Amino acid sequence: MVDQKELVKVAKETLARKDVKYIIGYKKGSYGFQTSAAFAYTPKDVEEFIFTPLCNKNLAKYPLKEEKLPLKRGEEEDKRKIGLIVKGCDSRAISQVIQENGMKREEVVLIGIPCPGVIDQKVIEKRFPNQSEITEVTEIDDDYVFTIDGKEQKIPKQELLAEVCKTCEYPNPVLYDIIIGEEVEVNPKAEYEGIKELEDAPLENRWEYWEEQFQRCIRCYACREACPLCYCSTCMADLLEPQWIRRSVNISENTAWNIMRAFHLAGRCISCGACENACPMDIPLMELNKKLGKEVKEMFDYAPGLDIEAKPLLGSFNPDDPEEFIK
Amino acid sequence: MESLVISKENFPELINTIIKSYRLFAPTEEKGFSGFNIIKDYLEMDLSYLNSRMPPKAILFNQTETLFLMEPGAKGSIKSKAISNEKSAIFAIRPCDAKGFRIIDPVFLGDVIDPLYKANRDNSVLIGLSCNQPDSSCFCTSFGDSPASGKYVDILFTDIEENYLVEVMTEKGKNFVNNFGRFFTPAPPKEIEAKNAKEKEAIKLIKRNLKVEGIEEKMDKMFNHPIWEEYAKKCIGCGTCTYLCPTCHCFDVVDESTLDKGARVRTWDACMFPEYTMHTSGHNPRPARMHRLRNRFYHKYSYFPKNSDVIACTGCGRCIRYCPVNIDIIELMNRVSEMEL
Amino acid sequence: MTENPYQPSLATIEKIKVEVTGERAIKTFKLVFQDKEIQEKFNFVPGQCVMISLLGKGESMFAISSSPTEKDYLEVSVMKHGKNTSALHETEEGDTVGVRGPYGNHFDVEGWKNKNIVFIGGGIGMAPLRSVVNYTINAQKRNQYGNLDIIYGARTSNDLCFKDEFTELQKRDDVNVHLSIDVVEEGWEHFVGFVPSNLLKVKPPTKDTIAITCGPPIMIKFVIQNLLELGFKDEQIFTTLEMRMKCGVGICGRCNIGNLYVCKDGPVFSNAQLKNLEGDM
Numbered sequence: 001m002v003d004q005k006e007l008v009k010v011a012k013e014t015l016a017r018k019d020v021k022y023i024i025g026y027k028k029g030s031y032g033f034q035t036s037a038a039f040a041y042t043p044k045d046v047e048e049f050i051f052t053p054l055c056n057k058n059l060a061k062y063p064l065k066e067e068k069l070p071l072k073r074g075e076e077e078d079k080r081k082i083g084l085i086v087k088g089c090d091s092r093a094i095s096q097v098i099q100e101n102g103m104k105r106e107e108v109v110l111i112g113i114p115c116p117g118v119i120d121q122k123v124i125e126k127r128f129p130n131q132s133e134i135t136e137v138t139e140i141d142d143d144y145v146f147t148i149d150g151k152e153q154k155i156p157k158q159e160l161l162a163e164v165c166k167t168c169e170y171p172n173p174v175l176y177d178i179i180i181g182e183e184v185e186v187n188p189k190a191e192y193e194g195i196k197e198l199e200d201a202p203l204e205n206r207w208e209y210w211e212e213q214f215q216r217c218i219r220c221y222a223c224r225e226a227c228p229l230c231y232c233s234t235c236m237a238d239l240l241e242p243q244w245i246r247r248s249v250n251i252s253e254n255t256a257w258n259i260m261r262a263f264h265l266a267g268r269c270i271s272c273g274a275c276e277n278a279c280p281m282d283i284p285l286m287e288l289n290k291k292l293g294k295e296v297k298e299m300f301d302y303a304p305g306l307d308i309e310a311k312p313l314l315g316s317f318n319p320d321d322p323e324e325f326i327k
Numbered sequence: 328m329e330s331l332v333i334s335k336e337n338f339p340e341l342i343n344t345i346i347k348s349y350r351l352f353a354p355t356e357e358k359g360f361s362g363f364n365i366i367k368d369y370l371e372m373d374l375s376y377l378n379s380r381m382p383p384k385a386i387l388f389n390q391t392e393t394l395f396l397m398e399p400g401a402k403g404s405i406k407s408k409a410i411s412n413e414k415s416a417i418f419a420i421r422p423c424d425a426k427g428f429r430i431i432d433p434v435f436l437g438d439v440i441d442p443l444y445k446a447n448r449d450n451s452v453l454i455g456l457s458c459n460q461p462d463s464s465c466f467c468t469s470f471g472d473s474p475a476s477g478k479y480v481d482i483l484f485t486d487i488e489e490n491y492l493v494e495v496m497t498e499k500g501k502n503f504v505n506n507f508g509r510f511f512t513p514a515p516p517k518e519i520e521a522k523n524a525k526e527k528e529a530i531k532l533i534k535r536n537l538k539v540e541g542i543e544e545k546m547d548k549m550f551n552h553p554i555w556e557e558y559a560k561k562c563i564g565c566g567t568c569t570y571l572c573p574t575c576h577c578f579d580v581v582d583e584s585t586l587d588k589g590a591r592v593r594t595w596d597a598c599m600f601p602e603y604t605m606h607t608s609g610h611n612p613r614p615a616r617m618h619r620l621r622n623r624f625y626h627k628y629s630y631f632p633k634n635s636d637v638i639a640c641t642g643c644g645r646c647i648r649y650c651p652v653n654i655d656i657i658e659l660m661n662r663v664s665e666m667e668l
Numbered sequence: 669m670t671e672n673p674y675q676p677s678l679a680t681i682e683k684i685k686v687e688v689t690g691e692r693a694i695k696t697f698k699l700v701f702q703d704k705e706i707q708e709k710f711n712f713v714p715g716q717c718v719m720i721s722l723l724g725k726g727e728s729m730f731a732i733s734s735s736p737t738e739k740d741y742l743e744v745s746v747m748k749h750g751k752n753t754s755a756l757h758e759t760e761e762g763d764t765v766g767v768r769g770p771y772g773n774h775f776d777v778e779g780w781k782n783k784n785i786v787f788i789g790g791g792i793g794m795a796p797l798r799s800v801v802n803y804t805i806n807a808q809k810r811n812q813y814g815n816l817d818i819i820y821g822a823r824t825s826n827d828l829c830f831k832d833e834f835t836e837l838q839k840r841d842d843v844n845v846h847l848s849i850d851v852v853e854e855g856w857e858h859f860v861g862f863v864p865s866n867l868l869k870v871k872p873p874t875k876d877t878i879a880i881t882c883g884p885p886i887m888i889k890f891v892i893q894n895l896l897e898l899g900f901k902d903e904q905i906f907t908t909l910e911m912r913m914k915c916g917v918g919i920c921g922r923c924n925i926g927n928l929y930v931c932k933d934g935p936v937f938s939n940a941q942l943k944n945l946e947g948d949m
Contacts, residue, residue, distance in 0.1 A: 029655075031464065031655065031657075031658075032463050039557075039560050061563065062560075062561075065564075069615055125648075126359075129377060129463060130532065132463035132464070132535050133534070212358075216358070218390065218595075220566035220569075220570045222565035222566070222651050224565070226651050238600075240750075247581050247594045248594060249390045249391045278563075278565065278567070278651035280571060282359060395672065395675045397724065399723045399724025400723060401760070404678065405676070405723070407672065407675060434919055438917075438918070439673050440673070576921065577922060578915070578921070580674065580726075580727060580914040580915060581726060584723075584724035591727075593920075596920070596921075596922070598921065598922070604912050604923075606910065607728070610885065612925075626921075630927035631927075
């Protein structure tokens with residue numbers, strides 16, 4: 001894991017740059033196992049920065065969420081860069097967005113941190129539902145170690161590790177300006193193992209499975225808002241004319257929403273798991289995204305978010321593209 | 328108020344008897360979390376739950392509801408919707424969620440009465456179940472309430488090991504209990520004491536506190552304070568906090584039709600979405616997340632007290648627990664409370 | 669059964685009058701409830717609003733632009749802009765719409781008796797003011813009010829609403845009409861410039877006068893500034909506000925400014941109220 005002092009030092013140096021307006025990192029959360037995004041404008045703010053196995057949110061969303069309100073008279077736009085702490089997945093998100101022209105490389109300064117995997121928030125909170133005291137977790141060998149009510153807990157990493165991290169192929173940032181910490185060894189486990197069982201199930205069982213999942217959707221759009229690749233200025237789900245998806249919350253509209261979002265992420269999802277993390281109804285959204293990611297990989301030998309110079313998969317044409325699916 | 332007991336042995340039969348004459352909503356476990364569903368048998372119920380993921384407000388104020396039916400178009404017509412008068416009981420509702428109904432009653436049953444909510448409210452008996460196990464984000468005690476409060480329900484059950492203590496709180500509750508009189512016996516004092524002991528234990532488990540006192544006056548002076556911007560920075564603008572809140576009552580009204588059939592429908596809406604206030608002209612009175620987030624907290628802690636004399640927050644903790652970015656109403660409001668102005 | 673406040677009554681579009689053509693088209697719809705009893709019982713005061721819907725499309729709130737002195741119908745004047753207004757613009761005479769209301773507070777036309785009234789409108793913002801104008805110039809009412817000054821402007825002469833009515837009004841000697849357009853046009857004989865400037869030019873006396881204004885937010889802002897400059901007190905200035913609305917009865921939540929709901933506590937506010945109102949507008 002990264003040394004907090006080094007993190008603060010690097011972040012301070014970055015903040016001191018004339019062309020950086022603020023840095024987004026992680027700080028302790030307000031209770032239990034939470035961590036929070038931290039927006040540092042001053043060196044003092046930076047001192048709160050942490051990087052622990054609980055830093056499981058994807059910060060890449062925030063530069064895209066920055067609101068540009070109309071300028072007041074005489075006011076000039078602040079064109080300085082945003083500093084951002086990125087894990088492997090966050091860096092892929094930024095890289096993919098740049099590839100799609102959603103952001104320019106020079107708009108961000110990336111402080112990369114090789115990531116040994118993060119804890120699944122839902123799993124740890126379910127296991128310790130009464131933990132209101134702010135709890136720090138450290139990783140020691142293959143265990144997570146923390147203290148609850150004065151008692152040290154040592155829990156095997158695999159029990160708490162987020163699913164997406166278990167099969168992560170890119171734990172080391174693929175795009176960065178500065179990197180801190182040691183490179184992490186890549187997990188040899190195949191990325192798409194998690195969906196194998198579902199893939200092998202008969203069609204009607206799969207349909208039944210997803211109906212059950214989508215039934216629960218409350219259309220809060222937390223998945224969309226948490227996803228660094230969902231950055232359209234107006235989501236088609238919010239359009240009134242034409243209205244693609246009705247506001248009624250029922251199996252038909254919910255299915256339309258979830259399938260549409262999955263399709264829009266085909267060849268773009270960088271497997272950070274932010275959507276699934278954010279979903280208050282525990283819909284296994286990453287199973288959909290992984291399946292589409294796998295199809296894309298097999299058909300086009302393409303993985304998103306690795307090269308800012310590459311052409312977005314669905315925005316480019318190659319004479320060798322497979323066409324069996326056109327019947 | 329009357330205190331009764333029912334043994335756990337007889338309890339399943341009571342539930343199965345209620346089911347015969349009432350539509351019974353009770354917590355069930357699905358995919359690792361609890362929700363209120365209509366049950367057909369005692370065995371479907373899961374009383375080990377902490378609280379349901381979705382508040383039971385969804386039972387009386389459905390997320391999607393038809394207001395009336397229509398034949399759409401320029402020569403269209405309207406067909407009123409028959410309002411159901413089916414008798415329901417909501418079993419094992421937590422005291423905080425029951426308070427949620429008390430809070431939104433003045434909205435739906437004020438100057439203008441919402442007939443759908445009213446029918447559901449009138450036809451439902453609220454049977455509470457005391458929380459013996461509050462969790463890390465619970466803070467009902469901040470509002471002077473208790474995890475074993477019977478104030479907002481018709482009947483309150485408390486698990487006291489071998490038995491349930493059954494406190495009958497209202498006339499509606501009394502009528503209900505009378506229908507099933509054979510299951511209950513008057514509570515001996517030691518059982519009432521047992522409940523009090525459970526309540527004390529549960530209160531001790533609530534570790535977090537929101538300092539409510541004087542907050543409304545503070546907020547009167549903080550509309551332009553930078554704290555709203557600070558929190559809005561990390562808010563991602565989803566609808567989780569509003570949809571899971573037992574007191575958020577805002578809704579959208581839309582027409583949904585095919586060529587020959589249609590309905591005007593209302594669905595929950597969230598003040599965190601920009602479309603919520605967007606004018607046709609493109610002007611938005613709350614253009615930034617800061618405006619929207621500020622409005623949400625003001626609605627709960629300033630506007631609602633001004634209009635209905637109650638803070639529109641029950642301390643159920645759902646918005647804290649399920650916020651994807653750790654926006655914590657206790658943390659924020661305590662900062663407001665402690666603000667030196 | 670309790671009455672369903674969300675369910676409109678059906679009304680027939682008796683007449684459609686084209687006020688403005690082109691991109692910012694405006695039409696006035698004359699509506700009569702299909703149920704005679706409902707029509708007879710429908711009472712309102714200028715400033716109040718109604719929810720109008722084309723069934724299957726959706727509902728929007730509009731200010732009633734006719735005067736309650738006309739008992740047999742009500743009118744709304746609608747600019748084509750979004751989904752619902754575009755659908756309304758496609759209707760024909762004889763078509764059916766849903767109408768519910770009236771909603772909200774109103775201009776205090778009773779309390780303003782014996783006072784002079786200055787109307788300051790911009791574009792489609794004249795619609796709610798027209799209701800007051802037609803109320804106060806009504807044969808039975810006119811002698812109850814003092815001077816009536818109408819200051820009205822739009823971007824171009826084509827964008828002026830109720831043109832024929834203003835032509836009639838200009839012929840009367842008990843109403844003063846001051847029209848304006850934003851930019852010079854050939855043949856235009858009246859003021860050229862923005863409405864707030866025209867106000868300064870007209871310079872209505874403040875004594876015993878009520879000023880009511882409606883138009884684009886930016887116009888309202890400068891009109892109020894100029895009214896104050898002319899010596900009007902906050903209590904003499906009234907405006908009517910717009911918000912996105914859905915239920916119309918203070919339940920659905922979205923139209924609040926501070927703790928007030930524009931649908932039920934508004935839409936008419938005095939500047940004295942607005943000044944003390946802290947909220948998003």
